[in-house]
Amino acid sequence: MDFKERIAEALSKAIADADKNEIYSSIEIPSDLSKGDFAFPCFKLAKVLRKAPPLIAKEISEKMDKPDGIEKIEVVNAYINFYADKSVFIKEILVRVFERKEEYGKSDYGKGKNIVIDYSSPNVAKPFHIGHLRSTVIGNALYNIFNAIGYKSVGINHLGDWGTQFGKLIVAYKKWGDKEAVERDDIKELSRIYVKFHEEAKENPALDEEARGWLVKMQQGDNEALDLWRWFVDISMKEFNRIYGRLNIKFDSYKGESFYNDKMAAVVDEIKEKGLLTESEGARIVDLSEFNMPPCLILRRDGGTLYPTRDISAAIYRKKTYDFDKCVYITALDQNLHFAQWFKVIELLGYEWSGDLVHVPFGLVSLGDGKLSTRSGHVVLMEDILNSAVEKAATIIEEKNPNLDNKKKIAEDVGIGAVIFNDLYNSRIKNVVFDLGKMLNFDGETGPYVQYTHARACSVLRKAGVSDVDFDIDFSLLRDEASVDVCRVLSEYPEKLIEASEKYEPYIVTRHIIALCQAFNKFYHDNSILGSDTELRKARIALTYAVKTVIYSGLSILGINAPREM
RNA sequence: GUAUCAUUAGCUCAGUGGAUAGAGCGUUCGGCUCCGAACCGAGAGGCCACGGGUUCAAUUCCCGUAUGAUACACCA
Numbered sequence: 001m002d003f004k005e006r007i008a009e010a011l012s013k014a015i016a017d018a019d020k021n022e023i024y025s026s027i028e029i030p031s032d033l034s035k036g037d038f039a040f041p042c043f044k045l046a047k048v049l050r051k052a053p054p055l056i057a058k059e060i061s062e063k064m065d066k067p068d069g070i071e072k073i074e075v076v077n078a079y080i081n082f083y084a085d086k087s088v089f090i091k092e093i094l095v096r097v098f099e100r101k102e103e104y105g106k107s108d109y110g111k112g113k114n115i116v117i118d119y120s121s122p123n124v125a126k127p128f129h130i131g132h133l134r135s136t137v138i139g140n141a142l143y144n145i146f147n148a149i150g151y152k153s154v155g156i157n158h159l160g161d162w163g164t165q166f167g168k169l170i171v172a173y174k175k176w177g178d179k180e181a182v183e184r185d186d187i188k189e190l191s192r193i194y195v196k197f198h199e200e201a202k203e204n205p206a207l208d209e210e211a212r213g214w215l216v217k218m219q220q221g222d223n224e225a226l227d228l229w230r231w232f233v234d235i236s237m238k239e240f241n242r243i244y245g246r247l248n249i250k251f252d253s254y255k256g257e258s259f260y261n262d263k264m265a266a267v268v269d270e271i272k273e274k275g276l277l278t279e280s281e282g283a284r285i286v287d288l289s290e291f292n293m294p295p296c297l298i299l300r301r302d303g304g305t306l307y308p309t310r311d312i313s314a315a316i317y318r319k320k321t322y323d324f325d326k327c328v329y330i331t332a333l334d335q336n337l338h339f340a341q342w343f344k345v346i347e348l349l350g351y352e353w354s355g356d357l358v359h360v361p362f363g364l365v366s367l368g369d370g371k372l373s374t375r376s377g378h379v380v381l382m383e384d385i386l387n388s389a390v391e392k393a394a395t396i397i398e399e400k401n402p403n404l405d406n407k408k409k410i411a412e413d414v415g416i417g418a419v420i421f422n423d424l425y426n427s428r429i430k431n432v433v434f435d436l437g438k439m440l441n442f443d444g445e446t447g448p449y450v451q452y453t454h455a456r457a458c459s460v461l462r463k464a465g466v467s468d469v470d471f472d473i474d475f476s477l478l479r480d481e482a483s484v485d486v487c488r489v490l491s492e493y494p495e496k497l498i499e500a501s502e503k504y505e506p507y508i509v510t511r512h513i514i515a516l517c518q519a520f521n522k523f524y525h526d527n528s529i530l531g532s533d534t535e536l537r538k539a540r541i542a543l544t545y546a547v548k549t550v551i552y553s554g555l556s557i558l559g560i561n562a563p564r565e566m
Numbered sequence: 567g568u569a570u571c572a573u574u575a576g577c578u579c580a581g582u583g584g585a586u587a588g589a590g591c592g593u594u595c596g597g598c599u600c601c602g603a604a605c606c607g608a609g610a611g612g613c614c615a616c617g618g619g620u621u622c623a624a625u626u627c628c629c630g631u632a633u634g635a636u637a638c639a640c641c642a
Contacts, residue, residue: 028582030585031582031585031586031587031588032585032586035585039585041584041585043583043584043622043623046622047622052622053584053622076585077584077585078584078585079584079585081585123642160642163641163642164641164642165641165642257642280639281639281640282640283639283640284640285639285640292568292569293569293638294568294569294637294638294639295639297639297640299640300639300640301639301640302640304640306639306640306641306642307641307642310642332636333570333571333635333636333637334570334571334635334636334637335637335642336569336570336571336636336637337569337570337636337637337638338637338642340569340570361570361571363571363572363635363636364635364636366635396604400602400603400604401602401604414604425578425579425590426578426579426580427579427580429571429572430572430578430579431571431572431634431635431636435578438578438591441590441591442604443590443591443604443605444589444590444591444604445579445589445590445591446590446604448604449590449604449605451604452602452604452605453604453605455602455604456601456602456604456605459601459602460601460602463601464601507580511580511589514589514590515589518589521605521606522606522607524601524602524605524606525597525605525606525607526606527601528600528601529601530601531600531601544601565602566602566604
């Protein structure tokens, strides 16, 4: 039992008809730490007990037993403030970290539950650009967060590996393409001819007609069309995998759109059988006017399938395959309506799990001078960004730590860490104007700051010598404010992981690691670790060890490497 | 037109139905003979968009307005 639980226990004994869980969740950490380590506000009890909150606080505090580890209880207005015995507090939290090390913070909160996470999902044959970054890193972080708290995550890269862009690409390749150029420049060359196609098609609409023809050939199983299609897919995957490798990202499944080609007919039949399919303007739709939504398009006038058809089929397939408790889609906010529509169709089909489908939206990325567009070539390529970041990291290393071993690898870790961290720093919903300078800022609340703190802690531990990391310490020596603050942040880490999962918000973790680093850097600044007397030195080394361990674990959950030196 | 999302310090953003609204960047100032200065500290900087409502209590919840972003039929 930890502090909060003991306090909740003592409080609920002193309050008539108390709901212990409710009391537990009401216990807060005071904004101003001079008001104690934990606080219980009594406002909510006023209605039930029909007394003034300050009076209630006073009565409860007089009636309650002092929980273990609490040395003082004080009533200020409607608050009951608890002052922890710092030695006990520090000991409880540090011992827990030492026992579990990198596992600290992980829990079995979601034990036995499966969560399918659909993220990244780029369109094949188009370059991986800045617009894909968010889904990719947010999805990956959520994947790790859910795994850490006991869920079984299934990561799916729902590749956009089918559709009209291939018809266009085949036309473009046959007209302007060159095998050697494609093999040499792979996706860049594909992208070049794709952009050219759109330019030319503006003048010459017959090209679009031709592209549709090739798509039909693909659908009919034409060998030439399918060979080209496979080739384009392979070329794209080569680039995607290179980027995923650099970003530390893996998927459990790469089943993309083409995988559902032969599974949609049955789903269309099912929609028809259940009486949901109606005809409108030649297309087949599910009418959703009753729910104040535009119709969900299932089949085109020419009988072709559409985005919702594929998503509905995929959801049904995933439920059968993974028996998910939640199926989560990490996509931009502008797809909100699309998801609301087909989620509704799943519900109307009578699937009781329709409520387990979750759209996790994030804000738009723009370039400041207009929306990103692959068609017009108005994009910033992911690889260029990663390279700039790594280059900047290398420059700084050259300047600050030129004798570092393994500089190349560390520049990669720091540069890419900066990019990932930057994306996971704010709530998802915020729109982002792409700003390379900001992304490559290495000062303040950034990835490199966290990595620096980690490297610094590692450096201290290295100098201390491994044998000095002795966990049999006198915890009372760490009662100073800076040390206690560090422990306070450490203590909140497990619940932050859970909070992040409930909100589908990696930034909860990101910001908590920042808070840990800030607390530690202050501690580091205020205290000499290695220069202190034997017992104190032991205690401070242990604290440093705990911090290092949790930073490492937090960063890896976000998908960021933590070098020991930088 | 309908819908979704947003609006908090110069900028980028946290935050909570309740005790004095916080951080980073930028800015001004201070701190390396000392465990890593990619660090730490201090200062300046706020009608929490506006108007109503609910509540003992609203920056936080609800409604409206304004502003901005986005989506809305055969692309994904």
